Amino acid sequence: MGDKTNGHSGAAGRATGAPAPSFLRNVVLVGNSGSGKTTLAEALAMASGAVQRAGRVEDGTTVSDYDSIEHRRQRSVQLSLLPLDWGGYKINLLDAPGYADFVGELRAGLRAADAALFVVSATAGVDGATRMVWDECAAVSMPRAIVITHLEAAGSSFEQTTEECAEAFGPAGADTVLPLYLPFRSDPAPGAPAAERDPRTTALAGLLSRQVHDYASGEHRQEEPAPERLLVIEAARARLIEGIIAGSEDESLMDRYLAGEDIDFKTLVTDLERAVARGNFHPVLAAAPAPEGSRQGLGTVQLLELITGAFPTPAQRPAPEVTTVRGAPVPAPLCDPQAPLVAEVVKTTSDLYVGRVSLVRVFSGTLRPEASVRVTGHGLLVGQAGGDSTAPGPDKGEGHVLDERVGALSTPFGKQQNPLTRCGAGDLACVAKLGGAETGDTLSARDHPVRITPWNLPEPLLPLAVEAHSKTDEDKLSGALARVVAEDPVLRLEQNQDTHQLVLWCLGEAHADVVLERLSTRFGVRVDVVEYRVPLRETFAARASGRGRHVKQSGGHGQYAICEIAVEPLPGGSGIEFVDKVVGGAVPRQFIPSVEKGVRTQAGRGLASGHPLTDIRVVLLDGRSHSVDSSDAAFQTAGALALREAAAGAAIHLLEPVCEIRVVVPDAYVGAVMTDLSARRGRVVGTEQAPGGRTLVRAEAPEIEIQRYAVDLRSLSHGTARFGRSYTRHAPVPAQVSNRLRAGHDSSQGP
Template sequence: MGDRTSTRAGAAGAAPAADRPGSLRNVVLVGHSGAGKTTLVDALALASGAVSRAGRVEDGDTLSDHDEIERRQQRSVQLSLVPLEWNGIKINLLDTPGHADFVGELRAGLRAADAALFVVSAADGVSGPTRLVWEECAAVGMPRALVVTHLDASRADFDETAEVCRRVFGGDDPDAVLPLYLPLHGEERPDGHAPVAGLIGLLSQRIFDYSSGERVERDPDPEHLPLIAAARARLIEGIIAGSEDETLMDRYLGGAEIRFETLVGDLEKAVARGVLHPVLAAAPAAEGARQGLGTVELLELVTRGFPSPAEREAPPVATPDGRPLPPLPCDPDGPLAAEVVRTSSDPYVGRMSLVRVFSGTLRPDAAVHVSGHGLAGRGHQDHDEDERVGALTAPFGSRQRPLPKAVAGDLACVAKLSRAETGDTLSDRGAPLLMEPWVMPDPLLPVAVEAHGRSDEDRLSQGLARLAAEDPTLRLEQDPDTGQVVLWCMGEAHRDVALERLRSRYGVRVDAVAHRVALRETFAAPAAGHGRHVKQSGGHGQYAVCDITVEPLPPGSGVEFADAVVGGAVPRQFVASVEKGVRAQAARGVAAGYPLVDVRVTLVDGKAHSVDSSDAAFQTAGALALRDAAAGARIHLLEPVAEVRVTVSDEYVGAVMGDLSGRRGRVTGTEQVPGGSTLVRAEVPEAEIGRYAVDLRSLSHGTGRFGRTRLRYEPVPRQVEARIREQAGAGVA
C-alpha cells in the first residue's frame, strides 16, 4: 500500500495455502446489485495470477456465479469464496449478494471476514442498504475501505462519488473517508467522455499508467501538480489525525516535512484500526491485458493495510451448557473452534460447508464435536453430537482444490458434514465449545406452499428440511390453525430462489398459494340454542336433547363450559359428552369456518332415554345446540392484530405513517433513534401486512426495516367481514 509497486503473485490455478494467521487476509465485498463486486473479484484474480484470462478458470468455467440459479438469474444469490495469493499473503475474498433479500448471506460474509471492501458504482452512487451495512461494520469496529467502479460510464464522476462517500460514510468525521489516488483520464472520445487510463498516487506523487494493459509508473505531468497538492494535503491531515503518534500533528503544523515511509506506515495502521477508510478506484482489464485499473493498488491495500485474523478478536465462546470461557487466541496450536458460515448442496459430493476456523487447525477426516444453538422456530435442530469431517478444499469456480489443512484464521470448504448446519460450532470432541451466534434477520414474507403433485408430497417434508438447513434466514412453519405449510422468506427474490432450489436440487415441485390469516369467531351478544338428535331405525337408536346458553367473554378467555342442569335432566355421565361436542363444534366454527373463542357455554336442560342415549348422541346434540345458538345470533369475525415497529430514515417517516394508516393501522407512537432515523410503532391487522416486507423496501428506498409481534384479536370491520364471509361461502349473519 502507499503507492508501492509489486507484481508478485501466485501460480494460476493453484490453491493458496497458509501456515500461520499472519499470512491471511479475510475480506468481504459489500455493495448493491450491479455495483461490480463479482467483476472486481475476477479482476483481482487475474491481476494476482490466480487465472490467466479475465474471469476464466479453465475453458468454459468462471470464477464466480457458477450456481445454476445464479447463471439463470444473472445475479449472485449466495456467498462465494475466492482465495487468491499476493506477495506471500493468502487473501480470502468473500463475494456477497447485493440484493436486500439475501442479507443473510451478507451477514455470514461479515462474520467470516476481518475487513470489508465497499464497492460503490460511480454511475449509481450509494444505496440505502449499503449505508446500513456500513453502520453495522462501524458498530463492531471492522476496518473498511471503498472501491469506486464503473468509471467509464457516461455519467461517472470519481470526484463526485468520493465526495458523496465522505458525506454518507464519514458521519461526524468525513475526513476519515479520503481518496488515496485520483483518476488519470486519457484522450477525450468523440462523445466528449475521457476514459480513465491510470491513477495518480497522492502520497508518492507518481503516475500509474494502465493504458498499455500493464501498470507503468512515471513522473506526473506539470498540469497534475496543483491537483495533487490539494488532495495530498487533505490526505496527509487525515492520516496524521488518525495516527497513534501524538507529536506528528504538531510537527506537521510546525512546517516539518513528514517522511513518506512514516506516512505510509501510519496510513496502514490507521486502516487496520478502522479509523481511516481509503477510497480507491478499480476497473477490469481490457481484452488481452493482465492488470485491470487499480487492481495492484487494491491488492496492496488488502495485504498491507487490512488486519490479519490474529489482530481481530474471535467471537465469544462458551461450553455447550452455557458457561462462558476466556477469549480464544487465533493460534493454530490452540483448541479447535470453527464455525459453519454457509451450507450448500452439491449434486456430486452432497452437502458442502464453508467453515471459518477461529482457533486451532482443522484437518481432513478429523473427528469433531458439532454444537448448535438450535433455531427450532426456523426449522433448525439443536446439535450436540460428534461427527467426522470429510475432505478440505478451496473453491475455484465450480471446482474444488484439495487443502492439507485449515489453520486458525483461514476458510475452507468441508465435505460430508451431514449434521452440521449454518451457525454451528465445530470443536474438539474432548472439549466441546459453542460460539455466540451472529444476528440473523427475521424473515417476514409468508409464502404458503403445496406439493404440485402426488409424487411431490412424499419428498416435500425432507426437501423443506434440507432447504431450511442451508438457509437460516428461512423459517419453516406448519400453521396449526390453517394447516398450511408456510415458508417465511426475506422477500420475493428470496422466495423465488428457495422454490427453485426445491425443484432443481431436491426434485420437489411446489405451488405457491394464497397465505391465509388465522381468523376467529365469537358471539356478539348472549344467545340460546337447542340441540335434538333422535334417530329410531329398529334396534338400538340414538336419543339426546340438550339446551344451552352462550354468552360472550373478554378477549383471551377461550371457550368455557358450565353445567347448570338441575333434576338430572341430562344424566351426569353425558354432561362431559355435551361439552366434548360443543368444543369440537367450536373448533370447527359456527359461521365462516373459523374457531370460536371467548364464550361461555352453559348446559341448562335436556332429555335422555334410558336405552337409546349414548356418549356419541349427546356429542352430536351439543354440537347441534351450539350451531342453533349461532343461527339466531350476531357472530363477530376476529382478526389478529400485530404491533409493527418500523425503523426508517427521517425523510420517509411521513410516507410510512400514511401507508400504515392505509392498512387500517393505528400509529401508537414515534421516537428518535441514532443515525437520523425514527422508530414508528403501530398496531396493524396481520391481513394487511402480508407483503409489508416488500412494500416497505420500496417505500423507503431500501432503508426501512421492521419487526412484528402478535398482540390480540379484534373484530373485523363490517365491510371486510362481509367479503370474508362471501369468500368462505357463508352469508352474513
C-alpha cells in the same frame, strides 16, 4: 501500500497446507446490486494470476456467480468464496449479494470476514441499504475501504462520488474518508497533442508517493506524473496527510507537520496502515476491469496491496462471543492453530452428487479431515449420529449436541474444489458431508465443546403458501424443503395449525423466487403457490342459547342424547370456557365431558365462515339421557348440535389477528410511513427518536393488511426502513371487510 512493490505468487488455493494467521486476509465485498462487486472480484483474480482471462479458470468456468440461478438472473444470490495469493499472502475474498432480499448471505460474509471493501458505482452512488451495512460494520469497528467503479460510464465523476461517500460514511467535521489515489486518463506520448489522450481512465496518481501507475497497456507501469498534474496531486496529498496525522497514535506528528517538517513516506504509510486496521480511516480507491487481452485492470494491484498491507490479520480481530453448550460465558478463543478447535458454519449448500457442503470459518485450532468434532447449534436431534440431511430435527435448546466426523476439506475456486490437508485458525474451507451441521452451527473439540453466539439475521416477514404440484412432488417435498431451509438460515418453514397451509416465510419476492427455483432445478420438486390465508376467528356478539337433540332409533342399539346450553361472549384472549350447571343428574356425570368435547370440536371447525370459535363461555344447563341408548358419541354430537343451533339465532362476529408493528425509518420517510399505515387500517400508537437520524414508529395493524408490507415498505423507503411485528390479539373485523371475507369463503366452497 499501493506504492510498494508486491509481486503475485500464482493461482490461489493450490497449496494443501495451512498458512499462518499473519499471512491470511479475510475480506468481504459489500455494495448494492449492480455496483460491480463480482466484476471486481474477477479483476482481482486476474491481477493475482489466479485466472488467465476475465472471470475464467482453466476449464472455462467462471470464478463467481457460477450457479445456474445466478446465470439466469444475472445477479448474485449467494455468498461465494474466491481465494487469491498475492505476495505470499492468502486472501479469502467473499463476494456477498447486494440485493436486499439476500441480506442473510451478506451477514454470513460479515461474520466470516475481518474487513470489508465497499464497492460504490460512480453512476449509482450510495444507497440507503449500503449506509445501513456501513453502520453495522462501524458498530463492531470492522476495518473498511471504499472502491469506486464504473468510472468509464458517461457522466461519472470520481471526485463527486468520493464526496458523496465522505458525506454518507464519514463523521461530520472529520476527514476519515479520503482518496488514496486520483484517477486520470493516460498522458499522451511526448510531443503528441493532448487530443490523442486515451478517453478511458487508465492511470492512478499515488498521493503519498507522487507516482503515476499507468494501466493503459494492460500491465501495471509506474512513472513520474506530468507537470500539469502536480498541483492537483499536491492539493489532494496535503488533505490526505492531514487526515492520516489527525488519527495517528503518534501525537507528535501533527506538531511536526504544522511546523513545516516533511513527514517521510515510510512513516505516513505505516500510520495509514494502522489507522485502516483499527477502523479509524477509510481510504478511497478506483478500480476497473482489465481491457481485452490484458491481465491487470485499473487499481487492481493497489487494491491487493491495500488488502495485504493495511487490513488486519485474523489474530488482530476479536473473535465472536463464545459460551458453553449451556450458555455460560467462556474466554474468547485464541487465533492459534495449536489451540482447541472453535469453528463456525457460515454457509451450507447441497449438491446432488457430493451431498451437503459446509463453508467453515476456523477461529481457533485446526480442522482436519476425518477428525471427530462436536456440533452445537439449532435444528438437530438430540443424540443424532451422523446427521440426516433430509430430516430436520426440533430446535436444539441448551445442551443439545451432536458428534460428527469431518469429511474431505477443500478450498473452492469457481466450480473446482482444490483439496486441503488441514484448515488452520483464521482460514476458511469447505467441508464435505457434514450432514448434521447447518448454517450458524459451531464445530468444536469433543473434549472442549462450546457454542458461538449466532449473528443477527433479519426476520422473514413475507409469507409464501405452497402446495405440492403432484403426488410425486409431495413425496419429495419434505426432504427438499429440509435441505433448502438448512442452506438458508433466513428462510422459515411453518406448518400453520389453523389454516393447515405449508408456509415459507421469505424476505421479499426475489428471495421467494429463488427458493422456488431451487426446489425445482436442484431438487426436482414442483410446487404451486396458493393464496396465503390469515388465521381468522369467530365469536358470539351477544348471549344466545341452543338445544342439541341427537335421537336415533333404528332397531337394536340406538343413540339418545339431549342437552341445552347458553353461550355468552368473553373478553378477547379468553379462549373457550365450559361451565357445568346441570342439576338433578339430567345429564349423567360421565357424559358431561362428552358434551364439552363436542362443543370444543364444533368450535374448532367454526360456524358462520368456517373459522375457529373463540372468546366464549358455554354453560351446560340441562339435558336428558337414556339408560341404554345414551353414549359418549351421542352426547358429543348433541353438544355440537347445540352450539350450531345457538349460532343460528345469534350474530357472529368475525375476528382478525392484529399485530404490533415497529418500523425504524429515516426521519425523511416518517410521514409517508404513517400515512401508509393509516391506509392499511393501522393505528399509530407512538413515535420515538432512534440513533442515526431515524424514528421508531409503533403502530397496530390487521395482519390481513400487512401481508406484503415487507415489499411495500422497502419501496416506500427506498430500502432504508426496517420493521418487525408481533401478534397482539384478535379484534372484530369491520362490517364491509367481514362481508368481503365471508363472500370469498363461500365462493371457495363451491356450489
